Amino acid sequence: MAHVHACDHDHDQPGLSGGALVAGLTAAEARCAAAGQRLTAPRRRVLELLLGSGQPVKAYDLIAAYGAGGEPAKPPTVYRALEFLSRHGFAHRIESLNAYIACGGGSEGHAAAFLICDCCGRTREIAPVGAAEIERLAAERGFTLTGLTVEAHGRCEDCPA
Numbered sequence: 001m002a003h004v005h006a007c008d009h010d011h012d013q014p015g016l017s018g019g020a021l022v023a024g025l026t027a028a029e030a031r032c033a034a035a036g037q038r039l040t041a042p043r044r045r046v047l048e049l050l051l052g053s054g055q056p057v058k059a060y061d062l063i064a065a066y067g068a069g070g071e072p073a074k075p076p077t078v079y080r081a082l083e084f085l086s087r088h089g090f091a092h093r094i095e096s097l098n099a100y101i102a103c104g105g106g107s108e109g110h111a112a113a114f115l116i117c118d119c120c121g122r123t124r125e126i127a128p129v130g131a132a133e134i135e136r137l138a139a140e141r142g143f144t145l146t147g148l149t150v151e152a153h154g155r156c157e158d159c160p161a
Helices: 018-034 041-053 059-066 075-087 131-140
Strands: 091-094 099-102 111-117 123-126 148-154
Touching: 018 041, 041 059, 041 075, 041 091, 041 099, 059 075, 059 099, 075 091, 075 099, 091 111, 091 148, 111 131, 131 148
Parallel strands: 111 148
Antiparallel strands: 091 099, 111 123
16 A cells, blocks of 8 residues: 655654554444444444554545455545544644545544654654643633544654755
8 A cells, every 4th residue: 555755765764563453443433323323344444554654644545445355446435434533533634635544543533743854754743732722712702512632743763944
């Protein structure tokens, strides 16, 4: 599965595999069940691909990888799964990359910030500084936030400046 990157050197960008991947999917199923939702087979497969990647993945790469050597998914199947996963806090859309990444933070509608390397594409989720202040200012103006995402671009520690 292709990742978003532009450098010509290798980076170790592992996603989840083996028991950690199974545990991540099991936790997602439990969270869905507790919320009265279902982690259907297509949703589970897309989440599995995102968790296994560990980095942002474009929707068309998910569509191609969905069948794992067999028939790729139909685009609406993957897009509906991504919409569900994003809405329920299992994935984030990285707007500047037009790609998706598994959520590292946990809950539906939580604030998230991403450090994105413009060289290799490595992306790390962090808690955004100032999120509480933005939420307070929004509430003062009668605005209800459904999510807050910050994207910061630069170079990671492994890429030359």
